[in-house]
Amino acid sequence: MSSAFRFAYRLRLLPQRHHVFIFHRVVAERDPLMRLLPTVAEFAQQLERIRAAFTVIPLADSLDRQPDGTPTASITFDDGYRDNHELVLPLLQRLQLHATFFIATAFTDGDLMWNDWLTEAVRQHASGELDLTQVGLGKTLLSDDIEQRRSVLGPLRQKLKYLPAPARMAVVAQLRSLVPEPPRLMMNASELNAMQAAGMTLGGHTHDHHVLATLTTDEARWQIQHNRQRLTELLGSAPTLFAYPNGKPGQDYRREHVELVREAGYRAAWTTEHGAWNGRSDCFQIPRFTPWRWDGLGFARQLAEISFKTPQLLPA
């Protein structure tokens, strides 16, 4: 079925667009609190599907490539999770695939992203009341049942997601005290260097991973520039590719942020708006997507749908 996509593309029955896949994490075994994260075995199959349908090229190479009837795609990972080095890199190497990793640099010394502080608090807290009234999130009852904990995690995460940055940081400060031994989830400096040495591309994703639209212009500029500077120090050369945190146009980033990314010295930037790139629209707002169906027929149908979709862009 994936080859049906390749065939239809060759015959130019599909628009000649470049597909960019976006992933975050892969786990060794199913995590009952985050059941949507693929296991290594599942992700290996997903990569095989991608490889059957596309010629996978480095993301930077997609920027000035002329369509020639060969369907091309790039693989990207956001945030900089440690499993990217531990589990994803060996798979990519085995299948000889290139990927780009967008890194939020505040977490390279062992800190967790806010969503993981929340997940680990809900995972590790003793049964009983999780009291977040002090920070405006009320009290949540946690039972011994992991399914019950999973059911409370989603709504808490949604509440936290669009809090202004200072309010969210206050919640994180309290969550820290509830997780005495946080796991090390993000790549450290030596792992980032190993990714680069293995031929992978590392790109910018802001320092703290705040949604840019929740920041003042000065804060947003600092987040973009400091992240780029940190990556330059860590890797020895300045990154040229950027991905917006969360990445929905209008909701998570605005026009001014597109300009800040350009001013910082980046060559191109990727959103999370669903779509495939026609090679002509704004290269600072290139769409990406994560397939949610990986069976042969479902995957091919999704690729076709995404090919025809007109992605939303912020106007110039």
Ligand SMILES: [Zn+2]
């Ligand atoms: Zn991200």
